Amino acid sequence: MLAFILRRLLQSIAVLLTVGIVAFFLFRYVGDPINAMVGQDTSMEERAELREKLGLNDPAPLQFVRFIGNAAQGKFGLSYRTSEPVGRLIVERLPATLELALCAAIFAMVVGVPMGVYSGLYPRHWISRVMQAVSLIGVSLPTFLIGILLILVFAVMLRLLPSFGRGDTVALGGWTTNFLTVKGLQALILPSITLGLFQLTLIMRLVRSEMLEVMRTDYIKFARARGLSDRAINFGHALKNTLVPVITIAGLQLGAIIAFAIVTETVFAWPGMGQLFIQSVQFADIPVMAAYLLLIAFLFVAINLVVDLLYFAVDPRLRSNVGAGKGAH
Amino acid sequence: MNAPAAPLLQVRNLRVEFPTRRGTLLAVDDVSFDIAPGEVLGVVGESGAGKSLTGNAIIGLLEPPGRIAAGQVLLEGERIDNLPYERMRRIRGAKIGAIFQDPLTSLNPLYTVGRQIVETIQTHLPLSAQAARERALDLLKQVGIPAAEQRIDHYPHQFSGGMRQRVVIALALCAGPRLIVADEPTTALDVSIQAQIIALLKRLCREHGTAVMLVTHDMGVIAETADRVAVMYAGRIAEIGPVRDVIKSAAHPYTRGLMGSIPSMGVRSARLVQIDGAMPRLTEIPRGCAFNARCTEAGERCFRERPELMAAGATRAACWRHDTGGVGAVRTKEAAHA
Ligand SMILES: Nc1ncnc2c1ncn2[C@@H]1O[C@H](COP(=O)(O)OP(=O)(O)OP(=O)(O)O)[C@@H](O)[C@H]1O
Numbered sequence: 209m210l211a212f213i214l215r216r217l218l219q220s221i222a223v224l225l226t227v228g229i230v231a232f233f234l235f236r237y238v239g240d241p242i243n244a245m246v247g248q249d250t251s252m253e254e255r256a257e258l259r260e261k262l263g264l265n266d267p268a269p270l271q272f273v274r275f276i277g278n279a280a281q282g283k284f285g286l287s288y289r290t291s292e293p294v295g296r297l298i299v300e301r302l303p304a305t306l307e308l309a310l311c312a313a314i315f316a317m318v319v320g321v322p323m324g325v326y327s328g329l330y331p332r333h334w335i336s337r338v339m340q341a342v343s344l345i346g347v348s349l350p351t352f353l354i355g356i357l358l359i360l361v362f363a364v365m366l367r368l369l370p371s372f373g374r375g376d377t378v379a380l381g382g383w384t385t386n387f388l389t390v391k392g393l394q395a396l397i398l399p400s401i402t403l404g405l406f407q408l409t410l411i412m413r414l415v416r417s418e419m420l421e422v423m424r425t426d427y428i429k430f431a432r433a434r435g436l437s438d439r440a441i442n443f444g445h446a447l448k449n450t451l452v453p454v455i456t457i458a459g460l461q462l463g464a465i466i467a468f469a470i471v472t473e474t475v476f477a478w479p480g481m482g483q484l485f486i487q488s489v490q491f492a493d494i495p496v497m498a499a500y501l502l503l504i505a506f507l508f509v510a511i512n513l514v515v516d517l518l519y520f521a522v523d524p525r526l527r528s529n530v531g532a533g534k535g536a537h
Numbered sequence: 538m539n540a541p542a543a544p545l546l547q548v549r550n551l552r553v554e555f556p557t558r559r560g561t562l563l564a565v566d567d568v569s570f571d572i573a574p575g576e577v578l579g580v581v582g583e584s585g586a587g588k589s590l591t592g593n594a595i596i597g598l599l600e601p602p603g604r605i606a607a608g609q610v611l612l613e614g615e616r617i618d619n620l621p622y623e624r625m626r627r628i629r630g631a632k633i634g635a636i637f638q639d640p641l642t643s644l645n646p647l648y649t650v651g652r653q654i655v656e657t658i659q660t661h662l663p664l665s666a667q668a669a670r671e672r673a674l675d676l677l678k679q680v681g682i683p684a685a686e687q688r689i690d691h692y693p694h695q696f697s698g699g700m701r702q703r704v705v706i707a708l709a710l711c712a713g714p715r716l717i718v719a720d721e722p723t724t725a726l727d728v729s730i731q732a733q734i735i736a737l738l739k740r741l742c743r744e745h746g747t748a749v750m751l752v753t754h755d756m757g758v759i760a761e762t763a764d765r766v767a768v769m770y771a772g773r774i775a776e777i778g779p780v781r782d783v784i785k786s787a788a789h790p791y792t793r794g795l796m797g798s799i800p801s802m803g804v805r806s807a808r809l810v811q812i813d814g815a816m817p818r819l820t821e822i823p824r825g826c827a828f829n830a831r832c833t834e835a836g837e838r839c840f841r842e843r844p845e846l847m848a849a850g851a852t853r854a855a856c857w858r859h860d861t862g863g864v865g866a867v868r869t870k871e872a873a874h875a
């Protein structure tokens with residue numbers, strides 16, 4: 209098991225380095241960092257001096273190592289747009305995005321899994337058919353449209369919920385949170401639903417098809433022959449066996465939620481990293497873009513690692529296979 | 538009380554149907570038999586004869602759209618074929634245990650065998666977790682799991698196929714059922730372990746006074762294990778009787794064909810012999826005797842009238858040969874088709 213984790217860790221680092229190379233080329237060769245930093249009236253000599261000072265004349269590999277070393281410490285230089293340190297810009301925006309993504313993911317799981325279980329257990333029931341139809345709509349409607357429709361109904365027509373911004377937030381150290389005020393929580397509702405709806409339908413369909421499959425297995429038939437209650441069979445035996453693929457997808461989707469928050473944040477004027485990214489694209493603010501890219505990659509990799517570890521918690525076959533059968537491919 | 542030899546299980550005119558788009562398939566047709574307490578009834582027949590469906594109908598686990606269309610199943614004199622799901626569930630595992638073909642897939646891979654046994658015991662018996670675990674441990678020892686104290690906390694994948702089938706037997710027996718329906722319990726196992734598992738099943742059921750409906754393709758197993766044997770063909774019972782008589786002096790031509798492969802009693806692993814031709818599909822069961830197209834002794838009557846089970850020496854067979862009216866004029870197959 210340790211070997212497995214180690215291997216995974218190495219793979220993660222390799223992935224991050226690859227993304228790092230892309231970010232580095234973006235940072236270094238798309239646009240000129242010097243141009244963005246200095247004013248129109250800076251002389252050529254001053255520019256050359258600055259170039260030398262920033263190490264931009266060093267060989268590329270050396271620059272790359274320095275870039276990665278800085279990145280690992282959260283130093284991405286200054287934003288071309290605001291001249292603030294990129295690290296600080298991102299850290300300011302991080303809580304908004306993470307809280308939104310978390311709420312969206314919880315919404316998707318808490319609603320999606322029971323819906324999937326129900327329609328997997330009773331595939332012919334009309335409720336299941338309705339859920340299937342609705343989920344088709346959920347998959348095919350673009351996120352921004354869902355967001356706009358929700359705003360139209362709940363903010364404009366019913367005037368129940370705010371349509372933009374984070375509402376009231378409370379700062380806990382460096383972390384601003386929505387969770388401690390009523391307005392903050394209200395502000396989370398529509399964006400979370402918008403962001404989570406696609407994953408919800410995905411999880412529902414996945415759980416449904418996994419449930420259908422598991423219910424056909426011999427051990428479920430044998431569990432029935434043992435006279436176990438429906439509850440024990442459906443939830444104790446069947447649902448648990450659907451968990452491995454559901455964890456996989458849900459984990460990968462959490463990464464996707466964070467990445468796709470861009471659209472939702474734009475629709476709801478949510479001051480998160482996605483919004484920051486859109487702004488930096490408009491201004492060709494390369495350092496911010498590079499940092500965002502790296503951070504998203506890091507989150508993906510970290511989530512994947514956690515997902516892998518969760519497998520071990522769920523499936524005993526993996527626990528012993530890794531110990532006994534390593535090297536046996 | 539006034540009838541001491543009352544049968545444990547009575548199957549009366551059981552019919553199992555599958556509604557399909559092109560009409561109803563009759564997969565089990567008018568099957569009747571009894572099993573006495575502690576008795577082992579062997580059930581043999583070619584693939585598709587309806588053996589598994591009969592067993593599933595008894596334990597109330599026919600997979601839809603299959604359904605019991607007619608007939609009754611009685612356990613200890615009480616009908617169980619029309620019970621509500623919840624009441625039948627309490628009988629399954631408690632009074633009727635089941636063992637299926639494939640031990641590799643009968644156990645939930647995510648739980649230890651101990652947990653699965655304890656869970657079954659506690660579903661049916663009012664025992665504390667501690668008492669249930671002790672009972673589980675005792676059962677594992679009875680089915681011959683070495684180092685049961687450790688093995689009880691192992692997962693199914695840590696057991697070999699034979700050991701897993703022993704665990705499955707422990708699971709089937711754990712609430713003390715009166716009857717076990719064992720559907721080809723050794724088919725998926727290594728030949729070298731099959732005999733051990735059958736011997737174990739036989740010994741435990743004798744010790745516990747449990748009756749067994751043993752479905753198998755293995756005539757050697759039947760010869761050694763069963764008290765009586767039912768031969769099924771195309772959804773019906775072709776012959777039923779004491780195992781010795783069915784093997785030594787079969788009354789039905791189909792049974793004789795099956796037995797032709799056994800040189801002598803006790804020879805193991807004599808598989809069902811291939812009789813010329815194939816069993817008719819459910820949609821193409823001929824008029825008269827379902828076996829008529831393959832029967833070398835068929836007469837004109839066999840193509841007109843369907844024989845019911847009738848006394849035939851020491852057994853009962855569905856064959857006009859044993860009727861006072863006989864099979865009628867013997868015709869060749871060519872003549873029959875003309
Ligand atoms: N879901 C179904 N729909 C239609 N026909 C079915 C269905 N399930 C079983 N049958 C038919 O019922 C008949 C009896 O099946 P059964 O499984 O009882 O056979 P069996 O005697 O157990 O055979 P085997 O030795 O192969 O296990 C077969 O002809 C099969 O085609």
Ligand code: SF4
Pocket residue numbers: 789790791826827828829830832833834835836839844855856857858864
């Ligand atoms: S009834 Fe006729 S066809 Fe059927 S088994 Fe007897 S002799 Fe053969």
Ligand SMILES: [Mg+2]
Pocket residue numbers: 588589590720
């Ligand atoms: Mg079968």
